[in-house]
Amino acid sequence: QSVLTQPPSVSGAPGQRVTISCTGSSSNIGAGYDVHWYQQLPGTAPKLLIYGNSNRPSGVPDRFSGSKSGTSASLAITGLQAEDEADYYCQSYDSSLSEVFGGGTKLTVL
Amino acid sequence: QVQLQESGPGLVKPSETLSLTCTVSGGSVSSGSYYWSWIRQPPGKGLEWIGYIYYSGSTNYNPSLKSRVTISVDTSKNQFSLKLSSVTAADTAVYYCARDRRVGFLDYWGQGTLVTVSS
Numbered sequence: 510q511s512v513l514t515q516p517p518s519v520s521g522a523p524g525q526r527v528t529i530s531c532t533g534s535s536s537n538i539g540a541g542y543d544v545h546w547y548q549q550l551p552g553t554a555p556k557l558l559i560y561g562n563s564n565r566p567s568g569v570p571d572r573f574s575g576s577k578s579g580t581s582a583s584l585a586i587t588g589l590q591a592e593d594e595a596d597y598y599c600q601s602y603d604s605s606l607s608e609v610f611g612g613g614t615k616l617t618v619l
Numbered sequence: 620q621v622q623l624q625e626s627g628p629g630l631v632k633p634s635e636t637l638s639l640t641c642t643v644s645g646g647s648v649s650s651g652s653y654y655w656s657w658i659r660q661p662p663g664k665g666l667e668w669i670g671y672i673y674y675s676g677s678t679n680y681n682p683s684l685k686s687r688v689t690i691s692v693d694t695s696k697n698q699f700s701l702k703l704s705s706v707t708a709a710d711t712a713v714y715y716c717a718r719d720r721r722v723g724f725l726d727y728w729g730q731g732t733l734v735t736v737s738s
Contacts, residue, residue, distance in 0.1 A: 511665060545724040547666075554715055554731050555666065560724040598666055602723050607681050608656075608668040 512537060513599055513611035520617040521589045529614045531582045531599030537609060539580035542602040546575055546584045549596040549613075558597070559584060586616070594618045621646040623716050623729035631710075631736050637703040641716030641729060648697050649674045654719035655699045657690060659712040660731070667712075671719050672699055706736045 514532040521527040531544060538544055544562050547555035557566050559575035562582065574585045582601075586593055599611040627639035641655070648655055654671035661667075670680035672690040680688045684703070692699040703710060713733050717725040 543723055547725075554728040555725075556728070557724060557726050560720075560726075561722070566726065600666075600668075600724070605682055606679065608671075608723065610666040610668060613665040 511612040512603055512609040513601060515597075515599060515611040515614045517612070518615045518617065520619055521586075522619045523589055523591065525589050526585060526587045527589060527616065528586075529584045529597050529599075529616070531584070531601075531611050533580050533582075533601060535580065536605065537580075537601045537603040538577065538582060540604055544575065544577050544582035545600045546573075547598045547600065549598065551595070555598060589618055591618050621718060621727045623718065623727060625714060625716050625729045625732040627732065627734070629733060629735060631706055631734060632738050633707055633736055634705055637701070637706050637710060637714075637734055637736075639701045639714055639716075639732065639734070641699050641701075643697050643699075643718075646718070646727075647694075648692055648699055649694045652721060654679075654721055655690075655692065656717045656719045656725060657701045658715045658717060658725070658728075659710075660715070661709075661712045669701065669703075669714075708736050710734070711736045 546559040548558045549555045562577040563575045597614045603609045622644045631637045656671040657669040687704045689702040713731040715731045716729045718727040
């Protein structure tokens with residue numbers, strides 16, 4: 510059971526918009542700690558996608574965006590493409606003195 | 620461009636100690652701007668943060684693994700290492716090393732190395 514809760518799977522057709530939620534608690538996201546997102550393509554290492562709730566590293570398309578409110582955060586992907594099919598993970602800090610990850614969400618492009 | 624590369628045995632016997640090293644190129648583990656982290660991923664499962672080390676040697680570990688984990692740094696070799704003691708089959712995973720920007724996010728990752736615990 511992960512400290513941060515994500516839906517196991519989401520799907521969408523090419524060109525559509527999908528969102529992935531990340532729900533925490535008052536000891537992590539709700540305590541004001543930043544949320545970060547990673548994309549893991551099959552068979553590869555995770556790649557930083559969003560940092561500090563809503564910032565994109567250089568090279569990440571602006572189709573990817575992040576937001577945070579209260580004890581939750583969301584990753585939105587617009588203009589869905591086949592290459593976006595991957596696992597997505599949120600990450601934050603918990604007052605148990607530990608970095609924590611969500612359980613991951615598998616995105617399927619229909 | 621910063622690159623990280625994990626190395627170590629791919630097979631460890633139950634009750635023994637898992638040992639991995641991460642070699643950093645294109646950057647320095649002596650930089651005060653970063654932590655150096657270990658993360659693992661059991662086959663078909665999600666990511667689990669193991670811990671990190673600062674160039675000074677200060678560490679922070681996942682409370683659930685703290686009693687079995689030691690992370691060390693060798694600035695002369697630009698490497699940092701992981702030791703996990705008393706391993707069981709539940710410790711079978713791909714182990715990643717990564718750079719932490721000290722504000723929580725991991726911006727560079729190694730390719731990962733699979734460690735299997737089996738007799």
